[in-house]
Amino acid sequence: MILKIKIDQLHARAKNNKWMYYFSVFCRVALAAGFLPSGFVKIMGERFTSLSNNHPMGHYLEALYHTGYYYTFIGVAQVTAAVLLLIPQTVVLGALLYFPIILNICILSLSVRFDGSLLSSPLMVLANLYVLLWNYDKIRFILPFNATAKTHALIKRDNSFPIKFFSAVAAVIVILILTLPKAFDIMPRNTLNDCKRQCKDPKGSNACEVFCDCIHNNGLPLDKSLAMYHQLLNKNSDIKK
Incomplete structure (x- = not known):
């Protein structure tokens, strides 16, 4: 019970900080921008990239392209998730739909060592997780523990810049940039x-x-x-x- 109260209080403090709110909006817009173009390409029935079919990712994308309406379905799911993220009333639904798609893309990119999304897909997974955590007060009801009373109303609006939080965000981005490209002994590259x-x-x-x-x-x-x-x-x- 004490842990649940502390989680609620931590979340309430974050929700009452305007800078962390701005960051949540940025994540939503960035995530939507990542899926809208690729989703529309699939809906239009066009190939997603010009990678050679001999490339490991090219193998996958070429096979995916020939799956018929499944290829279109993925595009519809991506566009739907992106649009839902942009609408304040449907952010949670959009984030929940977005997460399994981007997690799959992330694991795929790492498994075939694809340069195109080796860095961007993990960052998108983290951004998606942040949006989900930002809306913890709405999704906690489906989590395997009882919901507690809302606490953010008891906390005053905080306009201070959360230096520690954004320093941690910057550190994660820098670590990913420095480590992911060197995580593999050799890469297939795109050409x-x-x-x-x-x-x-x-x-x-x-x-x-x-x-x-x-x-x-x-x-x-x-x-x-x-x-x-x-x-x-x-x-x-x-x-x-």
Whole structure:
């Protein structure tokens, strides 16, 4: 009971801070802007990107494009979620619809190491979570514990700038920018030339170039291309020994 009261009080203080309110509006608009263009592309029946079909993400998007009205359905869901987020009365419904879609995109981007949304999709997941937490007082009734009395009415309006909160937000963004691009030993990139630009193999080793050819020229799956890449690296390492 004490924990629930503290959560309510923490949420109430946040709701009464104008800067955190502005940030919630920014997140809603940014999330909507992220889904509206891509959603309309799917509704119009057009391809989402110009990625090669040999690219791991290209494999997925090409197959998705040929799923018929399922492809259109995803676009409708994205546009619906975006529009609902922009309407104050339907923010919660929009955020709840938006979250599984963007979480799926985030996991997909990480699993195939896709440059296009490697950074943006995790940030969108975090923004979506913030909108959901901002509306905690509305969604707590579906959570597995009893709702407590509203407390934000007892707290005075706070116009002070929450330095700690926005410092934490900035820190998370910086950490993601610095870590995500370096989280993988090699990336397929979007084109063959971009892929080969990252090649800095030791002299006599062409593991990186082989990997790029496997992806962009031969259209091999990412896991097989990675296995061949690491096999060549290990072979080169054994030769040196």
